[in-house]
Amino acid sequence: AQSVAQPEDQVNVAEGNPLTVKCTYSVSGNPYLFWYVQYPNRGLQFLLKYITGDNLVKGSYGFEAEFNKSQTSFHLKKPSALVSDSALYFCAVGRNAGNMLTFGGGTRLMVKP
């Protein structure tokens, strides 16, 4: 079975400060790791993914994530937060292509001016 944990229900950060949203995972075999963002009354928008290769993955809107195999983590980061980054962020893991994604519980990011 695969699982994802997002230990923080909410992360508060001031605009212009760096942000980190944490994610740890459990999966047998090599993981496919994803971050999605959900704005109010909208669907899930893909931000970035790790399949293989470099541990630092760059994605949309200036976000990046670091894959750490020994810590089974895939934390989402951004050097300088914007108020418009305020949304619900979901980490997800899959085992293979075309496979089900297992989502974490989500972390609400609040960026204050």
Add this chain to the structure above:
Amino acid sequence: EPEVTQTPSHQVTQMGQEVILRCVPISNHLYFYWYRQILGQKVEFLVSFYNNEISEKSEIFDDQFSVERPDGSNFTLKIRSTKLEDSAMYFCASSDRSSFTDTQYFGPGTRLTVL
């Protein structure tokens, strides 16, 4: 940019009624999925569909649920006899297996309310 679309955006139904949720996946995608999100809870996988058959399903996807690709563009989720606990946001997603990307792209969702 191509996107997944879903109709209706909001469906209200009476308990015991049948509902059909519709999705138009991205046109060149080969894998199709349904997920649901009960209010305040995690996004949960329901079913994946490839080559006109179910490739994987979760324990949630019982005999009350079915999926179909009735034509070359639509992908539907049918709930035969809705229960109160079926109230949720239902997301359709699609992915392109022909490349290594395999990113699942999600539609905006259909909010199902069972009264």
